[in-house]
Amino acid sequence: MFFIGRCRVEYLYSTLFCACNFPFNTIFAGITSMKKKIVVAITGASGAIYAKLLVEKLQQLREQIAEVTIVMSDNAKQVWQFELDNTDYDKLPFKIYAKNDFMAPFASGSARFDTMVIVPCSMGTLGRIAAGTSDDLIARAADVILKERRRLILVARDTPFNLIHIRNMATVTEAGGIICPAVPSFYSKPQTIQEVAMTVVSRVIDLIGLENESYRWSEE
Numbered sequence: 001m002f003f004i005g006r007c008r009v010e011y012l013y014s015t016l017f018c019a020c021n022f023p024f025n026t027i028f029a030g031i032t033s034m035k036k037k038i039v040v041a042i043t044g045a046s047g048a049i050y051a052k053l054l055v056e057k058l059q060q061l062r063e064q065i066a067e068v069t070i071v072m073s074d075n076a077k078q079v080w081q082f083e084l085d086n087t088d089y090d091k092l093p094f095k096i097y098a099k100n101d102f103m104a105p106f107a108s109g110s111a112r113f114d115t116m117v118i119v120p121c122s123m124g125t126l127g128r129i130a131a132g133t134s135d136d137l138i139a140r141a142a143d144v145i146l147k148e149r150r151r152l153i154l155v156a157r158d159t160p161f162n163l164i165h166i167r168n169m170a171t172v173t174e175a176g177g178i179i180c181p182a183v184p185s186f187y188s189k190p191q192t193i194q195e196v197a198m199t200v201v202s203r204v205i206d207l208i209g210l211e212n213e214s215y216r217w218s219e220e
Contacts, residue, residue, distance in 0.1 A: 035066035036208060039106045039116040039145075040094075041138040044075025045157040047120035047182050048083045051076070053194065053201045054119055057212070059093050064210050067113075068094040069106060071137050075122075099136050106141045109148040115208050116145045120157035120182055123165050129154070129177075130168035142177075152177040153207050155200065178207055188215035 038058065042051040058068050070092055080089050089096075097104040105111035118125060118138065125138060129152075134140040145152040154172060156179055158165065169179045182200050190196045202214035 035064060036115055036210065037067045037111075037113040038065060038069075038208065039113050039141055040068060040070045041116065041118040041121075041125075041141065042070065042072045042076040042080075042089075043118060043120060043122040043125045043138065044073050044079050045120040045122035045125075046079060046083065047155075047157040047197075048076070048080040049193070049197045050155060050157070050182055050200055051080070051119050052084065052088070053197055054117065054204060055092055055094070057201055057205055061205070061210050061212065069104070069113075070094050070096045071099060071101075071104070071141065072096065073099050073125075073136075073138065097137060099138065101137055102140065104137055104141070107137060107144065109144050113141075113145070113150070115151045115153070116141055117153045117155065117204060117208065118142065119153075119155040119204065121154040123156070123158050123161075123168075126154060126156060126165065126168045126172065130171040146172075146175045146177060149176060151208070153180055153204060154178065155180050155182050155204060157182040180204060180207060187217060 040051070040055060040058070042048070055070070058065060072089060077087075077089055081087055106113045106116070128135060128139040129142045132143055134143045142152055152172070154177060156169065161169075173179055180200075180203060184190070184196045185199045186196075188195075188199060190199060198214075202212060205212045205214070
């Protein structure tokens with residue numbers, strides 16, 4: 001069920017389209033099934049495994065995706081190497097843009113990227129987005145996604161949160177962003193670190209709007 005202002009679209013549909021047999025459902029299904037254009041930003045917070053697993057999952061779901069692009073901060077590369085003991089970020093299967101490359105297509109709303117995921121999202125990055133600084137490609141792209149009323153997902157990775165962090169989360173949420181903390185779930189009984197991390201990545205995939213097989217509560 002969707003809303004336009006205070007008007008429920010299901011009622012609007014009934015009023016405007018039912019009488020003339022308009023194929024609204026067919027058109028709406030086509031719109032919602034359009035392939036996604038996704039920006040993945042990787043920052044210097046701990047949790048490089050989340051970025052690695054998300055990129056791998058997006059590669060597996062390529063049939064649902066029109067385009068994936070990646071931007072990484074310098075700190076993100078250092079954290080990746082330290083936590084994962086490799087430099088495989090140089091071998092990621094999607095195009096990578098430098099953190100200050102404002103010629104990247106997703107630096108403008110005209111490129112029509114519909115989703116941006118920042119994973120993991122440092123508190124510094126969160127603060128810059130909340131302040132609207134646009135001082136690098138990650139902050140600029142996030143600002144673009146928000147101003148175009150598209151989907152921004154911040155996989156916040158820090159603990160504990162101070163009041164500044166919480167207020168910044170509230171600001172981004174009020175602007176239309178989604179705060180998805182890197183908080184694993186355990187009801188799927190994960191057995192490895194990778195399986196634990198995948199409980200977060202699976203939620204991110206759901207938030208992007210991609211079809212994905214994962215553990216669902218109370219499903220066989």
